[in-house]
Amino acid sequence: MEINKENLSLEDKNRFVQFQIWRDCPVGCEFCYNKNITPTVSKIENLKWIESLIENEPIVNEYNEIGLIGGETFSKELSDRSVREEFYGLIQLIISKMKEGKVEKLYLTTSLIFKDNWNLLEVLEKFKEENLENKILICTSYDTKYRFKNENSLKFWENNILEIHRQYNKVPIHVETIITQDFCEKVLRGEFSITHFREKYDVHVDYIEASINDNSKTLEEFNRKLPGFLPERKTFFRFLDFVRLNNLVDWDSFFNYNLHSDLMFIEHKGERLVFDGRRKGNERLLKWYATERLGRSLYTACYSDNYRSILEDVKAYKELHGLGVK
Ligand SMILES: C[S@@+](CC[C@H](N)C(=O)[O-])C[C@H]1O[C@@H](n2cnc3c(N)ncnc32)[C@H](O)[C@@H]1O
Numbered sequence: 001m002e003i004n005k006e007n008l009s010l011e012d013k014n015r016f017v018q019f020q021i022w023r024d025c026p027v028g029c030e031f032c033y034n035k036n037i038t039p040t041v042s043k044i045e046n047l048k049w050i051e052s053l054i055e056n057e058p059i060v061n062e063y064n065e066i067g068l069i070g071g072e073t074f075s076k077e078l079s080d081r082s083v084r085e086e087f088y089g090l091i092q093l094i095i096s097k098m099k100e101g102k103v104e105k106l107y108l109t110t111s112l113i114f115k116d117n118w119n120l121l122e123v124l125e126k127f128k129e130e131n132l133e134n135k136i137l138i139c140t141s142y143d144t145k146y147r148f149k150n151e152n153s154l155k156f157w158e159n160n161i162l163e164i165h166r167q168y169n170k171v172p173i174h175v176e177t178i179i180t181q182d183f184c185e186k187v188l189r190g191e192f193s194i195t196h197f198r199e200k201y202d203v204h205v206d207y208i209e210a211s212i213n214d215n216s217k218t219l220e221e222f223n224r225k226l227p228g229f230l231p232e233r234k235t236f237f238r239f240l241d242f243v244r245l246n247n248l249v250d251w252d253s254f255f256n257y258n259l260h261s262d263l264m265f266i267e268h269k270g271e272r273l274v275f276d277g278r279r280k281g282n283e284r285l286l287k288w289y290a291t292e293r294l295g296r297s298l299y300t301a302c303y304s305d306n307y308r309s310i311l312e313d314v315k316a317y318k319e320l321h322g323l324g325v326k
C-alpha cells in the first residue's frame with residue numbers, strides 16, 4: 001500500500017480522507033458499484049485496520065476531515081455486539097481527535113432507507129453529548145428511478161431526514177443525486193423540481209456522474225440492464241442548459257473534484273487498497289477505478305449513447321460559460 005505524497009492535495013483547507021468500513025448493504029440498488037462484491041475480511045478486522053490507520057499512519061494525520069462510507073452502516077449492521085463495540089471504538093477515536101483539534105469534520109454516509117433508526121440516532125446523540133454535533137455531516141443519496149423500490153423505502157428515507165432535522169438541528173444533510181437519464185427527463189419535463197426538493201427536505205444537493213462499474217461486457221449490455229440510468233449525451237446537455245438558465249445549481253460545487261475525498265482506503269478481496277490524489281481529476285479517478293484493480297469488466301463514466309467522458313464534457317461546459325470557481 002503505497003501513498004505518493006506528491007499526488008495529494010495537502011495544501012487544501014479541508015483535507016478529506018475517507019474509509020470504506022464495509023460494502024454490505026441491504027438496499028440493493030441495481031446500479032451500485034458495490035453490487036455482488038462479497039466481503040473477504042470481517043467487519044471487525046476492517047474496523048481495526050481503519051483505527052490503526054487513524055492512530056499510526058502519518059499521512060492520515062495530515063487530514064482534518066474524515067469520512068466513513070459503506071455499503072450501509074446504520075440499518076442492521078451494528079446489531080452484532082462485537083461489530084458494534086469495535087465501531088464505537090472507532091467513533092471514540094474520532095471524538096478524541098476532534099477534541100484535540102485534529103479532526104474538524106466527520107462525514108457519515110448512509111442510505112437512510114431503514115425504519116428502525118436508533119443505530120444512527122445513537123451515534124448522533126453521542127456527538128451531541130460531547131458538544132460536537134456541529135462537526136457531523138450526514139451524506140445520503142436520492143434517485144428518481146432505481147433506489148426507492150417501493151413507497152415504504154421512500155417514506156423511511158423521508159422520515160429519517162425529518163427526524164435528523166428535528167432532533168439534531170445542527171447536523172447538515174447533503175444529498176448526492178446521480179444525473180441519470182431519468183432524472184434529466186423528469187427535471188426537463190417539470191416533474192421534479194430541484195428547488196422544491198431542496199426546500200422540502202432542507203438539504204444541500206450535490207450531483208455526481210452516473211458510472212458503470214459492473215460486469216457487463218459492453219455499454220449496450222449495461223443499457224439493457226439499466227435503462228434510464230446513463231444519460232443520453234443530448235439530454236444531458238439540455239439538462240445543463242436548463243439548470244444554468246434557471247439558476248438551479250451551484251456551479252462551484254457542481255462536479256467539483258474537491259467534493260471527493262483526496263485519499264480513500266478500501267479493502268478489496270483481502271487486499272488493502274489506497275486511492276490517493278482523487279482531487280487531481282479524472283485521469284487519476286479512472287486509474288483507481290480501472291477494471292482490473294476492482295475486478296470489473298467495465299468501468300467508465302460515459303453516456304448511454306456515447307463513450308465520451310461526462311466529466312470532461314462538464315469541465316468544457318463550465319469553461320465555455322465561465323461557470324464555477326476558476
Ligand atoms: C456506494 S454508496 C454508499 C453510501 C450509501 N449506501 C448511499 O447509497 O448513499 C455512495 C454513493 O455512490 C453512489 N453510486 C453507487 N453506484 C453508482 C454508480 N454506478 N454511478 C454513480 N454513483 C454510484 C450512490 O448513489 C451513493 O451516492
Ligand code: SF4
Nearest residue numbers: 025027028029032111
Ligand atoms: S444504498 Fe448505497 S451502498 Fe447500498 S446498494 Fe444503494 S448505492 Fe449501494
